[in-house]
Amino acid sequence: MNPKISVKNLHLHYGDFHALKGVSIEIRPCRVTAIIGPSGCGKSTFLRCLNRMNDTIEGVKTEGLITIDGEEILHTGADLIRLRKKVGMVFQRPNPFPLSIFENVAFGPKLHGVSGPKKGGRAPSLEEIVEKSLRAVNLWDELKDLLKDSALRLSLEQQQRLCIARLLAVNPEVLLMDEPCSALDPVATLRIEELIHEMKKDYTIVIVTHNMQQAARISGETAYFYLGELIEFGRTDRIFTSPEKKETEDYITGRFG
Amino acid sequence: MDFVGLPVPYTMKPRRISEFLIESAIFLAGTISILFVVLIFIFLAKEGFALFRTVSLWDFLAGKDWYPISYPPRFGALPLILGSVWVTLGAILISVPIGVACAVYIAEVAPHWLREILKASVEFLAAIPSIVLGFIGLVTLVPLVQSLFNISTGLTALAGSLMLGFMAMPTIVSIMEDALTAVPRSYREGALALGATHWQAIWRVVMPAASSGVIAAVMLGIGRVIGETMAVMMITGNAARIPTTLLQPVRTMTATIAAEMGEAVQGSPHYASLFAIGIVLFVITFIINLTADFFLHREK
Numbered sequence: 001m002n003p004k005i006s007v008k009n010l011h012l013h014y015g016d017f018h019a020l021k022g023v024s025i026e027i028r029p030c031r032v033t034a035i036i037g038p039s040g041c042g043k044s045t046f047l048r049c050l051n052r053m054n055d056t057i058e059g060v061k062t063e064g065l066i067t068i069d070g071e072e073i074l075h076t077g078a079d080l081i082r083l084r085k086k087v088g089m090v091f092q093r094p095n096p097f098p099l100s101i102f103e104n105v106a107f108g109p110k111l112h113g114v115s116g117p118k119k120g121g122r123a124p125s126l127e128e129i130v131e132k133s134l135r136a137v138n139l140w141d142e143l144k145d146l147l148k149d150s151a152l153r154l155s156l157e158q159q160q161r162l163c164i165a166r167l168l169a170v171n172p173e174v175l176l177m178d179e180p181c182s183a184l185d186p187v188a189t190l191r192i193e194e195l196i197h198e199m200k201k202d203y204t205i206v207i208v209t210h211n212m213q214q215a216a217r218i219s220g221e222t223a224y225f226y227l228g229e230l231i232e233f234g235r236t237d238r239i240f241t242s243p244e245k246k247e248t249e250d251y252i253t254g255r256f257g
Numbered sequence: 258m259d260f261v262g263l264p265v266p267y268t269m270k271p272r273r274i275s276e277f278l279i280e281s282a283i284f285l286a287g288t289i290s291i292l293f294v295v296l297i298f299i300f301l302a303k304e305g306f307a308l309f310r311t312v313s314l315w316d317f318l319a320g321k322d323w324y325p326i327s328y329p330p331r332f333g334a335l336p337l338i339l340g341s342v343w344v345t346l347g348a349i350l351i352s353v354p355i356g357v358a359c360a361v362y363i364a365e366v367a368p369h370w371l372r373e374i375l376k377a378s379v380e381f382l383a384a385i386p387s388i389v390l391g392f393i394g395l396v397t398l399v400p401l402v403q404s405l406f407n408i409s410t411g412l413t414a415l416a417g418s419l420m421l422g423f424m425a426m427p428t429i430v431s432i433m434e435d436a437l438t439a440v441p442r443s444y445r446e447g448a449l450a451l452g453a454t455h456w457q458a459i460w461r462v463v464m465p466a467a468s469s470g471v472i473a474a475v476m477l478g479i480g481r482v483i484g485e486t487m488a489v490m491m492i493t494g495n496a497a498r499i500p501t502t503l504l505q506p507v508r509t510m511t512a513t514i515a516a517e518m519g520e521a522v523q524g525s526p527h528y529a530s531l532f533a534i535g536i537v538l539f540v541i542t543f544i545i546n547l548t549a550d551f552f553l554h555r556e557k
Binding site: 051056081082085089093112163 | 465
């Protein structure tokens with residue numbers, strides 16, 4: 001199977017700080033790939049390269065090659081709007097916009113024009129997209145009568161689901177998740193994990209997590225980062241049972257980190 | 258802090274007394290400011306309402322002639338109220354779009370080093386005394402307006418509007434810039450990550466998120482404009498006529514009070530009428546501030 005995302009020799013500097021040192025990795029489609037490692041190892045930075053969110057930070061320089069579906073994304077002329085439509089991102093803290101629930105989900109479709117699988121020869125309406133997206137994250141039944149309420153009044157778990165629904169509304173293919181459960185309690189975390197599990201048949205998911213049990217529970221492949229380098233990458237069950245590298249073993253057995 | 262159960266009453270006591278003293282001092286300071294506001298209003302009302310023994314409220318607010326020292330005197334404040342309204346409207350039309358654009362540029366677009374320079378200069382602009390600005394306006398703006406529109410005098414409502422628009426800008430820019438900067442970075446990132454352009458993120462997420470601050474900034478800018486006296490007196494021509502275009506001399510309420518208070522006989526209807534104008538100004542500014550306050554505290 002061709003990789004969905006292929007990264008070759010990726011280097012990233014924040015000013016003088018060398019944050020990523022020659023990372024190469026191939027991420028397969030319709031799988032959950034977990035990225036683990038101690039704080040400051042570059043895992044979030046790496047994730048943010050994949051939709052070029054690091055561009056918003058001053059003083060960041062990226063070198064190397066990243067292709068998604070064979071298309072190079074790092075060159076200066078890359079179409080960032082199309083890239084970010086295709087590669088959506090969920091953040092550490094839920095960040096719904098201070099708008100109504102409906103407007104949050106409709107935000108993307110309104111930007112890009114209503115699109116999606118045609119139904120009976122016509123494009124789906126905004127309302128249909130919102131409903132479909134909210135159903136996909138199991139929020140529709142709870143919120144269908146509250147669509148005009150402010151999204152900021154929802155619980156954190158609902159907010160995070162809403163942020164995922166907001167992404168799904170623009171029909172992405174890849175979902176990048178940057179510690180999506182770190183602001184949630186254990187029960188909400190489990191439910192979001194179930195959602196990730198349901199979604200992986202349709203989407204390529206890359207998830208950064210500091211929680212090794214979470215990586216073990218939800219991912220097919222795991223990548224271990226340390227000090228800006230990709231130390232080890234492979235099937236999750238193998239990484240967690242018989243890691244090849246000493247550093248990986250030290251980390252997953254809790255000797256540091 | 259209350260350490261319940263600690264058997265040291267003799268150390269707690271002085272602390273309680275000092276707490277009490279501090280709390281009362283703060284309470285006093287808070288109530289005094291309210292007291293002053295009330296006293297000012299009572300004074301204003303007492304002096305101003307004396308006018309309505311000789312002139313009806315309607316004749317005062319809707320009267321078209323302001324001849325306070327002719328015989329019989331006429332106390333129609335409409336030209337003055339309209340003078341203020343025209344100058345203020347003109348100033349808003351000029352300062353709001355530029356101020357908003359400037360704040361957006363400083364908060365959202367400008368690179369870091371430029372942002373600091375711009376913020377400092379805007380604050381510096383606010384520090385220039387209004388009389389100095391009025392003076393500069395008199396020697397630069399007034400001749401410019403005169404030659405640009407080829408009219409007999411440049412001392413017009415337009416010159417006043419330009420000047421006041423310039424003076425309101427720092428207020429609008431700095432309050433709005435604060436409001437925009439206070440919008441969490443995560444909103445911007447969320448919008449960008451959905452494929453929004455920089456401009457779409459600003460317009461559709463950051464601005465709505467900062468809307469109460471934006472509106473409050475505009476209202477406070479208006480409050481600054483309508484209360485301004487010296488600069489506007491120097492460059493608007495001071496003719497108490499109902500203006501029909503921005504290219505005519507006007508006289509604002511503030512300028513009228515400043516110009517005539519010195520010569521009005523204390524206790525006379527003229528004296529009272531100036532206080533009555535003060536009440537009108539007070540009410541207008543109060544409404545504006547109240548609106549700003551309402552928007553500042555609307556959400557959350």
